[in-house]
Amino acid sequence: MSTETLEIRDPAKESDDTEAGNYFVANYPPFSFWNAGTAQTVRDLLEQPSRPGVPLGVYFHVPFCRKRCHFCYFRVYTDKNADEIKRYLDAGIAEFELYAHSPLIQGRKPKFVYFGGGTPSYLSVSQLTYLTDRMKALLPWDEAEEVTFEAEPGTLTEQKLAAIRQIGVTRLSLGVENFDSHILEINGRAHRTEEIYRAYKYARSIGFPQINIDLISGMVEETNENWRTNIRKTIELEPDSVTIYQMEVPYNTGIYKQMKAEGKLVAPVANWHTKRDWVDEAFRELEKVGYTVTSGYTAVRDPEKSKFVYRDQLWTGSDLIGLGVASFSHIAGTHYQNITEFTQYLEAIQGGDLPISRALATTEEERMIREFILQMKLGRVNRSYFENKFRVNVTERFAPQFADLKGKGLLEEQGNWLVLTREALLRVDTLLHAFFLPQHQGARYT
Numbered sequence: 001m002s003t004e005t006l007e008i009r010d011p012a013k014e015s016d017d018t019e020a021g022n023y024f025v026a027n028y029p030p031f032s033f034w035n036a037g038t039a040q041t042v043r044d045l046l047e048q049p050s051r052p053g054v055p056l057g058v059y060f061h062v063p064f065c066r067k068r069c070h071f072c073y074f075r076v077y078t079d080k081n082a083d084e085i086k087r088y089l090d091a092g093i094a095e096f097e098l099y100a101h102s103p104l105i106q107g108r109k110p111k112f113v114y115f116g117g118g119t120p121s122y123l124s125v126s127q128l129t130y131l132t133d134r135m136k137a138l139l140p141w142d143e144a145e146e147v148t149f150e151a152e153p154g155t156l157t158e159q160k161l162a163a164i165r166q167i168g169v170t171r172l173s174l175g176v177e178n179f180d181s182h183i184l185e186i187n188g189r190a191h192r193t194e195e196i197y198r199a200y201k202y203a204r205s206i207g208f209p210q211i212n213i214d215l216i217s218g219m220v221e222e223t224n225e226n227w228r229t230n231i232r233k234t235i236e237l238e239p240d241s242v243t244i245y246q247m248e249v250p251y252n253t254g255i256y257k258q259m260k261a262e263g264k265l266v267a268p269v270a271n272w273h274t275k276r277d278w279v280d281e282a283f284r285e286l287e288k289v290g291y292t293v294t295s296g297y298t299a300v301r302d303p304e305k306s307k308f309v310y311r312d313q314l315w316t317g318s319d320l321i322g323l324g325v326a327s328f329s330h331i332a333g334t335h336y337q338n339i340t341e342f343t344q345y346l347e348a349i350q351g352g353d354l355p356i357s358r359a360l361a362t363t364e365e366e367r368m369i370r371e372f373i374l375q376m377k378l379g380r381v382n383r384s385y386f387e388n389k390f391r392v393n394v395t396e397r398f399a400p401q402f403a404d405l406k407g408k409g410l411l412e413e414q415g416n417w418l419v420l421t422r423e424a425l426l427r428v429d430t431l432l433h434a435f436f437l438p439q440h441q442g443a444r445y446t
């Protein structure tokens, strides 16, 4: 392993334009190393006895949206009718049943539950109640520390918000993205400014323990002035947490298709430098009013009260059952993803089989690297954690990478902690590849 391949990319040498491709590092090893052959082994895993002390989470994917945002790279459906949705929910419940009755999962109580999408709030009140009643009957979540629900503001009526609260959701995550109706519209979002305020006000009034607001830095036509307005309006609402993503333009987005049709290599959004500056500005303004930056994407009003159990558990290696089309799971050290096509997913479930398309059984070293890079996204990594869990001294294991980061003024050692500077945290995803094993360097993230 030469230090050349480990060198952290120099910001001055990076292309600053937003070009097509994935920037966000969601997992490790990269998805291009997962395969269909290993998928067959997951059923055997579920036959093992459960491992004491490993927390369990459940993710349910709702792949429906009112319309497709131009920057969206998820597999979502905007044309499914009530019958198809019912069949999908039944399939998700049947899939959950396969897990709930397996030796590995049976009797375990989820520590966290997450409804993501797509748009979970696209479901009607009766669909939501139907789904969650059945899920709870299979594996009660009365001991869950957190139940998160992603919502698109325009789908939230008072009746639906009350139902979401009633089923036990503790963390409502509102996909605001931007407060300007024109910007929302030209980026293909379904909701408008008034709907954000209406939904937020009612959600607050009925006592959700935690409300998160999602924003995107660098939507098409974003300006300095409008971004400042976004920050001001966010602060006025006093959400418990704020999550800010930097706009990326993967190949399966509407924006990329348009770029391709016009023969353009650069996306019509702000460059990386500007997007980072906008997140930096938002973090600084939020800090001025008492928020704490807890990751490269998140600021929270009260870190003691507003945890993000889903993220923290996932990044420390808990088991996760991912239900629904295209969902990701991590069970007993094996990563896997469900079939990504709607009809094939339903057919697999109807055949009584787990609908898995690709998997990877990770090595201990890969699990160590995975947790390390994911925890780097928090901006602080505790060395003792890796010594205790993996018997690895990360300072020695990653000596060339740390020397490089320190030399560039991106990392400091504070006692037992390795701490990224704010500059490093704002582009943390670009720094993580240097920690990959040689065979994973430069791999595709699709």
Ligand code: SF4
Binding pocket: 064, 065, 067, 068, 069, 071, 072, 073, 074, 076, 117, 118, 119, 152, 175
């Ligand atoms: S609401 Fe989210 S999942 Fe649905 S189309 Fe927009 S970005 Fe994609």
